[in-house]
Amino acid sequence: xxxxxxxxxxxxxxxxxxxxxxxxxxxxxxxxxxxxxxxxxxxxxxxxxxxxxxxxxxxxxxxxxxxxxxxxxxxxxxxxxxxxxxxxxxxxxxxxxxxxxxxxxxxxxxxxxxxxxxxxxxxxxxxxxxxxxxxxxxxxxxxxxxxxxxxxxxxxxxxxxxxxxxxxxxxxxxxxxxxxxxxxxxxxxxxxxxxxxxxxxxxxxxxxxxxxxxxxxxxxxxxxxxxxxxxxxxxxxxxxxxxxxxxxxxxxxxxxxxxxxxxxxxxxxxxxxxxxxxxxxxxxxxxxxxxxxxxxxxxxxxxxxxxx
Amino acid sequence: xxxxxxxxxxxxxxxxxxxxxxxxxxxxxxxxxxxxxxxxxxxxxxxxxxxxxxxxxxxxxxxxxxxxxxxxxxxxxxxxxxxxxxxxxxxxxxxxxxxxxxxxxxxxxxxxxxxxxxxxxxxxxxxxxxxxxxxxxxxxxxxxxxxxxxxxxxxxxxxxxxxxxxxxxxxxxxxxxxxxxxxxxxxxxxxxxxxxxxxxxxxxxxxxxxxxxxxxxxxxxxxxxxxxxxxxxxxxxxxxxxxxxxxxxxxxxxxxxxxxxxxxxxxxxxxxxxxxxxxxxxxxxxxxxxxxxxxxxxxxxxxxxxxxxxxxxxxxxxxxxxxxxxxxxxxxxxxxxxxxxxxxxxxxxxxxxxxxxxxxxxxxxxxxxxxxxxxxxxxxxxxxxxxxxxxxxxxxxxxxxxxxxxxxxxxxxxxxxxxxxxxxxxxxxxxxxxxxxxxxxxxxxxxxxxxxxxxxxxxxxxxxxxxxxxxxxxxxxxxxxxxxxxxxxxxxxxxxxxxxxxxxxxxxxxxxxxxxxxxx
Numbered sequence: 001x002x003x004x005x006x007x008x009x010x011x012x013x014x015x016x017x018x019x020x021x022x023x024x025x026x027x028x029x030x031x032x033x034x035x036x037x038x039x040x041x042x043x044x045x046x047x048x049x050x051x052x053x054x055x056x057x058x059x060x061x062x063x064x065x066x067x068x069x070x071x072x073x074x075x076x077x078x079x080x081x082x083x084x085x086x087x088x089x090x091x092x093x094x095x096x097x098x099x100x101x102x103x104x105x106x107x108x109x110x111x112x113x114x115x116x117x118x119x120x121x122x123x124x125x126x127x128x129x130x131x132x133x134x135x136x137x138x139x140x141x142x143x144x145x146x147x148x149x150x151x152x153x154x155x156x157x158x159x160x161x162x163x164x165x166x167x168x169x170x171x172x173x174x175x176x177x178x179x180x181x182x183x184x185x186x187x188x189x190x191x192x193x194x195x196x197x198x199x200x201x202x203x204x205x206x207x208x209x210x211x212x213x214x215x216x217x218x219x220x221x222x223x224x225x226x227x228x229x230x231x232x233x234x235x236x237x238x239x240x241x242x243x244x245x246x247x248x249x250x251x252x253x254x255x256x257x258x259x260x261x262x263x264x265x266x267x268x269x270x271x272x273x274x275x276x277x278x279x280x281x282x283x284x285x286x287x288x289x290x291x292x293x294x295x296x297x298x299x300x301x302x303x304x305x306x307x308x
Numbered sequence: 309x310x311x312x313x314x315x316x317x318x319x320x321x322x323x324x325x326x327x328x329x330x331x332x333x334x335x336x337x338x339x340x341x342x343x344x345x346x347x348x349x350x351x352x353x354x355x356x357x358x359x360x361x362x363x364x365x366x367x368x369x370x371x372x373x374x375x376x377x378x379x380x381x382x383x384x385x386x387x388x389x390x391x392x393x394x395x396x397x398x399x400x401x402x403x404x405x406x407x408x409x410x411x412x413x414x415x416x417x418x419x420x421x422x423x424x425x426x427x428x429x430x431x432x433x434x435x436x437x438x439x440x441x442x443x444x445x446x447x448x449x450x451x452x453x454x455x456x457x458x459x460x461x462x463x464x465x466x467x468x469x470x471x472x473x474x475x476x477x478x479x480x481x482x483x484x485x486x487x488x489x490x491x492x493x494x495x496x497x498x499x500x501x502x503x504x505x506x507x508x509x510x511x512x513x514x515x516x517x518x519x520x521x522x523x524x525x526x527x528x529x530x531x532x533x534x535x536x537x538x539x540x541x542x543x544x545x546x547x548x549x550x551x552x553x554x555x556x557x558x559x560x561x562x563x564x565x566x567x568x569x570x571x572x573x574x575x576x577x578x579x580x581x582x583x584x585x586x587x588x589x590x591x592x593x594x595x596x597x598x599x600x601x602x603x604x605x606x607x608x609x610x611x612x613x614x615x616x617x618x619x620x621x622x623x624x625x626x627x628x629x630x631x632x633x634x635x636x637x638x639x640x641x642x643x644x645x646x647x648x649x650x651x652x653x654x655x656x657x658x659x660x661x662x663x664x665x666x667x668x669x670x671x672x673x674x675x676x677x678x679x680x681x682x683x684x685x686x687x688x689x690x691x692x693x694x695x696x697x698x699x700x701x702x703x704x705x706x707x708x709x710x711x712x713x714x715x716x717x718x719x720x721x722x723x724x725x726x727x728x729x730x731x732x733x734x735x736x737x738x739x740x741x742x743x744x745x746x747x748x749x750x751x752x753x754x755x756x757x758x759x760x761x762x763x764x765x766x767x768x769x770x771x772x773x774x775x776x777x778x779x780x781x782x783x784x785x786x787x788x789x790x791x792x793x794x795x796x797x798x799x800x801x802x803x804x805x806x807x808x809x810x811x812x813x814x815x816x817x818x819x820x821x822x823x824x825x826x827x828x
Contacts, residue, residue, distance in 0.1 A: 051441060052416050052666075074813070142590035143530070143603070162594040163795065250536060250594045251791035254784075269409045271780055272434055274416050 046279035066279035098184030121182025163252040370421035375401035381724035448474030456685035464656035478657035480732030484758035487640025494521035513587040516610035532588040533609035535600040542613035547575035548652040617751035653762040687737035696722040709739035772821035
C-alpha cells in the first residue's frame, strides 16, 4: 500500500531515488497504452453502422441496435451455453491437472528424470492448434484412423469422433489437456521449488509420509498461486481460443461447437459486419471483467489475496 | 557424458519445436509482409515503353491479391512486367486461405491498395454493399478509351455489374469445367466404362470399393472422395446431373432456391446411400481439400468429383509418385435419372479486381492504372504473367505453350501472377496450353462440351439486399441441414423444417427481392 507523503518534495525525492525503476516501467506502460487502451477507441463502432469509407467520425449512430440483435439472435442462447460449457470443462477438468502433474513431478527423485518428463509434457505446447487437430484427425478418422481400426479389430463398432456432436467436447478437452497441461505445471513447479526444505525435514522428523507432506506442506504453500491463476483463468471466461474450436467445428457438430469466438469470426471477418462483431467482442470483455472482479472479491472475503 | 548429450538433444529438440511453432504461425505473416517492391533492382526509368514515344515516369501501383501457393513469388516475372508496362509494381500477396479476413480487415481500416483483387464470387457479393455505397471507382464509362480492355466479353462483364454499373475487371474462367477425374486403370481392370448416368456412377463407386481394383487382396479402397464443401466439392456437380437448378430456378412462375426442388433431395439421397454403403470417405463433412486430394493421390480412392477437370495434371503428377502405373481420365457427361445432361455454370469469371476510392485519388490516376491493365490484355504481357518467361518457364510448340517439366519452378515463380491475369485467351490473346496427358486433352474437349448443356444461375446479375448482408450466414443453415440429411440425421420432413427456418430468418425476403428484380 502506498504511503501518504507529507509533502510533494518528499515524493519527488523518492521518485528521483528510484528513477531507473521508473524508466524501466516506461516501455510497459507504453505497451498498454498503445496496444490495449488506444484500441478501445474502436469500441465506438459497436454503437454505429460502421462504414469503412466514412470512418468512425462519419458513420451513422445506431445506439444499442447491434447489442439487441445479438440478444435476440435465435442461436444466441445456444452459442452462449456452448461457450459456458466449454469454459466449465476447462475449469473443472483441465484446471486441476497441471497442479496434480506438478505435485507428481515434484515427487520424482533424480533431476534427470524430473527434467526429462517435464520437458516431455510441455513440448506439445509449442505445436500450433492446426497441428494438434490434424494429428487427432489422422488418429480418429473413420477412413483408416488408428483408433477406429483398433476398435474394429477388437470387434467394436467404429465411432465417428469427428462428426458426432457427442464427441466434440471430450475431444476438445483432451486436446487442451494434451497440449497445455505440461506447460501449466511450470509455474507450480517454480513455486514448489521455493518452499523451505526445512519444513519437509521437520515433518519427516515428526513421522509424516510423502502424502502427508504433500497435503500439509506443498499444497498450502502453493495455494496463493493456485488462486491467482484461477482468478486469471476466470477472466478469460468467454475466451476459449478461437483457432482450436474453429478447426474442430463442422456442419455436423455446430450445435455444440459454435462458440462466441467462432460466431464473431463468421459474422465479422468473413461477412464484414464490423459493428456487430465489435458489439459481441465488447459484450465478451464486459462479462470477463465482471467475473474477475467478483471472484477477486470472493477470494478476498475468504481470506486469500486477490490479484489486485 | 551421455547425460549431457541427452540434455543437449532435448534442448535442441525444444528449440526446434519452438522455432517451428513460431514459424507455423508467422510464415504466412512474413510471406505477406515481405515487401516485393523493396528488392526491385531493375532500373525501370532506363527502359522506355515501346508504345509511347516520349519516356514517361513509371506509374507506381500497389496490388493486393490472393496467393494460392505457400511462398511469395520472387520478382523475376514482376521485373519483366514492369519493363513492358512502364510501371513500378508492388505486389502484396496474401494466402488464399485467409484472404477474406485480410480483405475485410484492410477494408475496415481503410487500407486497401489501389488495385484490390477479391477472392471469388462470394467475396464479390459481400462487397456489393460497399460498392453501392460508392467506395470504389466505376470504370464502365472509361473502358472504351482502352482498346484492349474493350475486348472483354460483354456478357461476362454484365454478370459482374452492380446496379447496372461496371466497377470491376474480371479474371476469366471456362464456364463449366467441373466433372470427374477417375482411375481409368481400375475401371479397365473391372471392365467398367465411364459412367453414362448417375446409376452407373453409383455402380462404379461401389465396384471401386468392393471389387479390389488395386488387386492387393485387401478391401482398402473407396469409390468417391469428397470434402467439406458443397459447391466446389462433389455435391453441386452431381446435383446438376440430377437436374437440380443452378442456385435458383423458376417454379410455379416464381424464382425459388435450389434446395426447394425435389432433385436436390434426390442428390442428397444419392450421397446418403454412397456413404451408408461405405463407397465414399466417411468423414467427408470434416475432410479438407488437402486431405481429400491426398486420399486420391495415395491410391486409396478412385473418383474425384467436382472441382476442375483441368486439375488432372497435378493429381496425376502426385499419384504416379505413389502408384507408378496408375492411369487417370476425365469425364463429365453423366445423365440424370430422366436421361438428360446438365452442367452448372459459373458466370464466366472466378475473381474480379476493384479500385478503392480511398487509394485511387482521382480519375487521372485511375486511368493510369487502367492503362496497366490494358497492357496486361496484350498477348506479350498476358503470356508473361500467365506462362512466365519463354525458354525458362515454357516453350512454344505448334502455337501453344508447353510448360516446363519443372513444375516446382512454375509453382514458385509464375503461379502467383498467373491467377491475376484478367480476361481469357480469347480476349487477351495469350497462348493456349499444349497438353500431353490424354486425360487433360479429354478434359479440354469436355469443358467445351459442358457448355452445351450448361445451366446458368438466373440470379447472377440480380440483386437482393438481404442476400448481400445475410445470405452467406443463412446459407450455413442449409449447408448444415444438407450434411445432416446425407448423414442420415435428418429426414425429408426435418430438412424441410430447416428450409422453413431459412425462410423465416430472412430467406423469404431473399426470395421476394430476387423475384422483384427478376420481373424487371
